[in-house]
């Protein structure tokens with residue numbers, strides 16, 4: 721089953737949006753297979769955002785993503801990579817549609833609440849960068865007749 725890497729950025733954690741964001745993906749029907757609150761090192765940030773290292777905002781991006789804890793997650797489901805990107809909205813919250821996470825909670829492009837992998841290749845790379853295989857728990861939903 722397809723997996724993606726999603727991360728509540730430091731602004732989202734500071735603004736108490738972890739629950740809101742987890743809730744949206746759970747209610748959509750995706751399955752959480754790994755999650756942790758963590759502090760990103762400079763090395764990990766530079767590796768994660770390596771594709772942007774020549775861009776003028778790279779320094780700011782690394783400073784911001786290492787400025788406080790993030791909530792790193794792996795989610796599983798059919799077409800989850802693309803659908804999660806759609807649920808996040810456009811990179812610049814000013815252009816993100818209402819109803820999307822960035823459209824509902826973001827204001828500026830530098831602090832846009834959430835990260836999500838943008839392709840199958842980046843999903844695999846980012847999952848392996850942030851998680852050990854043993855931290856991921858894939859499971860089948862059980863017969864729920866015992867839950868009331």
Ligand code: RTP
Pocket residue numbers: 772777781810811829830831832834835836837838
């Ligand atoms: P992300 O990687 O964080 O999920 O965001 P994204 O794919 O939607 O956007 P991307 O092009 O990968 O940019 C990575 C992050 O860099 C910041 N950014 N700042 N100042 C600027 O013009 C600018 N442009 C991009 C954003 O925080 C973006 O999420």
Ligand code: MG
Pocket residue numbers: 836838
């Ligand atoms: Mg990106």
